Each structure stands twice: as C-alpha cells, then as structure tokens.
Amino acid sequence: MPTIFTHAVVPLAVGIACGQRLVPRRLVAAGMLAAMLPDADVVAFKLGIAYADDFGHRGASHSLFFAGVVAMLGAWLHRPLQTRPWIAAAWLFACVASHPLLDALTNGGLGVALWWPWSDARLFAPWRPIAVSPIGAGFFSARGLAVMASELRWIWLPCASIAAAGLAMRRAVSSRP
Known part of the structure; x- marks a missing residue:
C-alpha cells in the first residue's frame, strides 16, 4: 500500500485543480x-482477523461496494459538505475508489x-511500479525511505502536476477580459 498520507494527496490535487467553486x-x-x-482495516490485525479474510487488510474496505456506501453517506451529509448530494456522492466515491486503485x-x-462482495478475489494491476509500504514501525527504515521515493515519483509529482495545471488553467480563464 502507499502510505496513508499519500492516499490523501490524490483528492487534494484534484480539489486544487478543480477549485473551490466546484469542490468546496x-x-x-x-x-x-x-x-x-480504507486503511482503517488494519485494526483487523489487532482483532485476530487474518490479512486474507474478507474483512482483513485490503479486503471489503478496499472494494467499490465500500466506496458506494461512503458515497451514499456523503450524499446524506451534503449540506455540511457545502455541496449538492450527487456531487458529494460522486466525489467521495472517486476518493475512496482511488485508494484500492493505488494499492493495486x-x-x-x-x-x-x-469486487467484494461479488468476488473475494484479490487483484493487482498489470503494472505495479509503486513500492509497497511496510506496516507499522517498519516504515521508519531504509525501506520506508525507498517507499517514499517511489511514491514521490509515481504519485506526488503527477498529483502536483495535475494541481498546478488546473490552477494555471483556472487563473488563465479568470484573467480573460
């Protein structure tokens, strides 16, 4: 998995690119x-739930079904999120879904x-360039540093480019007479 902070970079970059009018x-x-x-599922380790179980790490909470549940919750809470129900639902679905896609x-x-609950198969993408992050204290090691370098290359820099491009386009459009 990418580090927990790296998962948050994707919505941040897209939010910056889109601007506050579209994404408050x-x-x-x-x-x-x-x-x-989705990485809250690491509590499963403390509960004795095996990694490979449906409710283990990278299981049910890493499914599109789970993203849909969070999306419905977002639609219900659209007012505090300062947006319309369908925008909250679509945004939160995409944000949650980005997590297992990065992990893959x-x-x-x-x-x-x-695809849980329709399938309990564990999937990877055909191309797997991101170094997997060690869980727990192992992150603070040479391997953890290598993971951060991998995430910088494959996630942080592309996200920064998306944010900068969106910001530049919005500024260019707003400066037109």
Missing part, C-alpha cells in the same frame, strides 16, 4: 479522509478485493 474546501477535506479510510499498483501484499 470541506468536500476536499472529506475526500482526503475518505481516501485514507503496488509491488507487494495480497492485492485488493475490488
């Missing part, structure tokens, strides 16, 4: 939290249960 700050913040939410691009673990 509260919705961006909710999207950042939603993008990190990593070079380790068991894959993601993207």
Whole structure:
C-alpha cells in the first residue's frame, strides 16, 4: 500500500485543480479522509482477523461496494459538505475508489478485493511500479525511505502536476477580459 498520507494527496490535487467553486474546501477535506479510510482495516490485525479474510487488510474496505456506501453517506451529509448530494456522492466515491486503485499498483501484499462482495478475489494491476509500504514501525527504515521515493515519483509529482495545471488553467480563464 502507499502510505496513508499519500492516499490523501490524490483528492487534494484534484480539489486544487478543480477549485473551490466546484469542490468546496470541506468536500476536499472529506475526500482526503475518505481516501485514507480504507486503511482503517488494519485494526483487523489487532482483532485476530487474518490479512486474507474478507474483512482483513485490503479486503471489503478496499472494494467499490465500500466506496458506494461512503458515497451514499456523503450524499446524506451534503449540506455540511457545502455541496449538492450527487456531487458529494460522486466525489467521495472517486476518493475512496482511488485508494484500492493505488494499492493495486503496488509491488507487494495480497492485492485488493475490488469486487467484494461479488468476488473475494484479490487483484493487482498489470503494472505495479509503486513500492509497497511496510506496516507499522517498519516504515521508519531504509525501506520506508525507498517507499517514499517511489511514491514521490509515481504519485506526488503527477498529483502536483495535475494541481498546478488546473490552477494555471483556472487563473488563465479568470484573467480573460
């Protein structure tokens, strides 16, 4: 998996690129939290649930079904998010779904249960350039540093480019007479 902070970078970059009129700050913040939410499944380790189980790490919480549940919750909470129900739902679905899609691009673990509950198969993308992050204290090691370099290259820099391009386009459009 990419590090928990890296998952939040995707909605932040897209939110910056789109601007506050389309994606209000509260919705961006909710999207950042939603993008990190699937990794709350690490509590399964403490509960004795095996990694490969449906409710283990990268299981049900890494599915499109889970993204849909969070999207429905977002639609219900659209007023505090300062947007319309369908925008909140679409945004939060995309933010949560970005998490297993990034995890599927990593070079380790068991894959993601993207199609749970219809299938418990764990999937990876055919191309897996992102170094998998160690869980727990192992992050603070040489391997953790290598993971951060991988995430910088494959996620942070492309996201920064998206944010900068969107910001530049919005500024160019707003400066036209």
